[in-house]
Amino acid sequence: MYRIDREKLQAIIREIDQAIYNHGHWYQNLIRSIVCRLPFDERDIHEDAHHQCPFGQWYYSCDNKEIKKNMTFISIREEHKLTHNLARKLLLAASVEEIILPIDYDNFSNSVERLRLNLQALKYELEETLYNRDPLTGVKNRVSMLSDLRKQMTFIKRHLETTVIAIVDIDHFKQVNDNYGHPTGDLVLSNLASYILQHLRPYDSIYRYGGEEFLIMMPHTNIDTAFSIIERIRTGIENYQTHDHNDEYIRVTISAGMVNLEEQYNIETAIEQADKALYEAKTNGRNRSVVFK
Known part of the structure; x- marks a missing residue:
């Protein structure tokens, strides 16, 4: 049950939209680098890549206490980190021209999809709060x-x-x-x-x-x-x-x-x-x- 100022909530929803776009753009560039054997962003093979990507920068800088208690928001943390760990494995294999195993690609692809679904679910929950809940008490309107x-x-x-x-x-x-x-x-x-x-x-x-x-x-x-x-x-x-x-x-x-x-x-x-x-x-x-x- 959120008690967040409507303008702040609208701003957070816009930030999530941008975060979804940024992560989609990151995914497309990563796949393009692997398939076309192009240089990739060195930050993507760092241990803390999930902190350095644009989405991670937004996620770990979020200071809204109510949002940070949201279970969907919490679940995104581990899935996002896993996505980057699996991406690093693919990039390291591609960088030495090793064959990327189908199971490694499937694990990465599935993690990306789970992360996307969690982000969409978080956005839906916040929009439901914005449009269908009383801003003073947090209960439904x-x-x-x-x-x-x-x-x-x-x-x-x-x-x-x-x-x-x-x-x-x-x-x-x-x-x-x-x-x-x-x-x-x-x-x-x-x-x-x-x-x-x-x-x-x-x-x-x-x-x-x-x-x-x-x-x-x-x-x-x-x-x-x-x-x-x-x-x-x-x-x-x-x-x-x-x-x-x-x-x-x-x-x-x-x-x-x-x-x-x-x-x-x-x-x-x-x-x-x-x-x-x-x-x-x-x-x-x-x-x-x-x-x-």
Whole structure:
């Protein structure tokens, strides 16, 4: 889950595009040198060739902490180093006019392809973050929500899934903004989104629905299980210190309304029903969960 400024994220995506181009250009020149028996770049047979190539210079100079924690970004490190080690083996054989074994070429070619696929996957993940995630909290945005819910509804109509949605709202959030300021309010929102995400199951999804509201989709779930999950999150947040403001911890509570996704309804109707259940939770004192009936 990234919380990166959109302009920085766009810049990183442009850098990855350039890195993909640079490595493709390096590959073409290397193959041309071997096939046509042309002089090659001496740096390509150094032990640290993976640091010296244009892609390596970008990769090892990347200082964005969030990107560096990305598993795809991490996996690129070893594959990129392997690609250069295999390239060095081919170049050294070609330089003394030895026959290059098919297995050596195949290993190199396969490594280049795996590296390319990893780079494309990293670019896709960052673009998904840029266009389909809320920049403040890092969770999915409303556009992704509607698309995912409609996909889920197709499974429900084929009787392949049982799914519950919940709308969660921070109680008296306006008071947080009024008393502590909007920057602190933003931190509270961001921290709560992280808390909820950490306490959902791996296949559940959370979306920024609007303002201080989040929608949670829980597939493979009946209403009783969903209620237990939301209640566990609600009580956890009630005791959670969300942000230290001038040595003062801020505590908030949430209310939630939930409903089964039913095949006879459309997505908009289901959201409206969850919203009605949320309204009931609010009018009955807040800091509670209500199932639509």
